[in-house]
Structures are given as C-alpha cells and as structure tokens.
Amino acid sequence: MIEPVSKDTSIVAVITGVLYPFIIVFGLYVILNGHNTPGGGFQGGAILAVLFIGRYLVFHTDDFSIHRAHLVEKALLVVLILVPVLFIFGSLSRRYPQWNEAYLIFMNLLIGFKVALGLTIVVFRYAFFEDR
C-alpha cells in the first residue's frame, strides 16, 4: 500500500545502518550525562526517536505496533509520576543524600524513553494513519 520514496534507497539504507549504533550510543550518552552536562532526558529521547524514524525512512513498513508503544508510554508516565512522589515527598532525598545522583539519572532515563516513544508515536501516526 505504501510505496517507497523512490526505487533506489540503498544509499539511505546503508548510511542509516552505519549510523545506527552511533545514534544509540549518543542518545544514551546525552541522557545519562544530562544531570551535569548539556542535554538531558528530552534531548536524548529525541535523538533516540530517530532510530524508529530512520527505520521508517528506509523500509516504509507499518509492522511497528503503535498500540503497544502507547501502553509502554503510559506505564512510563505512571512511573514518572510515582518516583518523584516517593522520593521527594517520602523524604528519601533527605535521609539518603547519596542517592540524589542516581535519582537524577533514573529520572532522565525515564523521561528519555518516554520522549523517544512519544515522538515515534507522533511521527508514525502522522505517516500512516492520519486522516483528514
């Protein structure tokens, strides 16, 4: 049903394949170092979202389950609300100040995955299901 952009996409396919590991490593780097260097959950998540979008650019298949991505994203949202509530209002942050950095990294990771999934859902929905 969905035809590729042009018949010859092998250049895009090869370049995307070469860039894939670098995108993953760079995205994770931006997320994991977000608390003391530029970047953070949102930016790293946007970089990670390029993974699925690049795949869409190469293959134009719709075997990506948007429904499942929705579920995971909602679960992440619940965790994202629960963790700060437990950590800050449960006064864990005062009792164990050495956990602060781990807490920041964990929150950045959660935000990163949520943003990556959210942007992927937006783009895929737009590319496949958007009706007038």
Place this chain on the structure above:
Amino acid sequence: MTEAILLLLLVLLAIIAVETQILRMAVIFLGIFSLLLSFLYLYYGAPDVAIAEAVMASGLVTLLYLTALKRHRVYTICFTNEMFREVDDRYIIEGTRRGQLLREIEQFCISKELEPQIICTPEDLSLLLEKRSYDLIIRQEGDQLTVYGNQDNYFVDELEMLIIMRYQDLNCKFIRYDEELTLHEEAS
C-alpha cells in the same frame, strides 16, 4: 563579527524560505535556518537549547513537513456541461444520482489520500483536454455521462471499476486519452 554574520544569514534564510515558490525548497531552507539558529544558541552559551533546537527543529520538523508535502496531492476533477447556463448548480450537485456520483468520486479520492477538487464549468471539452490541468473530466450531455481519464493515471482503473459496479443504470461511458490526446473508447 561572527554574531553579525550569523544573524544576517538567519534573516536572509528566513526571507528565502518565505519567498521560494517551491515548497520543498522552502522546507529545506527552514532546516538550514534551524541549524544556524542552533549554532547561534551555542554561541550565546546555551548548549542545552542548541541540542533541542538541532534535533527537533532541523530534524523532526523538516521530516514532518516533507511527509506532509508527500501526502498532500490535489486531484482535480472537472465537471463540464455544455448546457450549463440553462441549468442551475443545485440540479447537478444536490439530490440527483449524478450528484451522488460526484460525491462518491470525492470519497474515493479521500480514501486514496488525494485532495479532491471539483470544478464545474460550461467550457467546451476539447479546450479542457488541451489544457491538461485536470486529472479527470466528466462531461454531461443530456442524459449521457462521459468520463475522460488520463491513461497513465493508475487511479483511473479503480475509478472505472467503481463506476461500472455502482452505476449500471446510468447511461455512462468511460474514455481514456493518452498524451497525444487520442481517445480510446471502451464499451462499458
């Protein structure tokens, strides 16, 4: 100095993006604009914002615009009737079985992700064929209804199937023309 050059380039790129006639090029210029803007953020000492700008504005937004451009195609349907001046619009568009045909073609276009655009005109058929700006021409003379479709357009086959299946009672004929405007008649 660097700052002045960057700012001037930004203004220049913005003007080019607005003034370009081809939409695809405007999108590309907008992408370059965002990239320069993110460099300017970096120059002003906001690397966080710069990363967000580079990823979102020059990556994802450009991609979204290009996808939108690819999906948005206009399918122009011309409805011509040489006795148009004696008949008013409501007779054609509303109520009648022919109005239903037009609506159905419209629905078909939407299901194929094309933007239907229907033009009603009293102009002569040969003039319309020569203009070549229409993807489909429907001509009405009295009870006879003739559909002219370009042979190279592959939507025409499906449209023909649709019309044959749904409108057997209508006095309807399907004609294809090729690039030299020779008509290929088919009995249907």
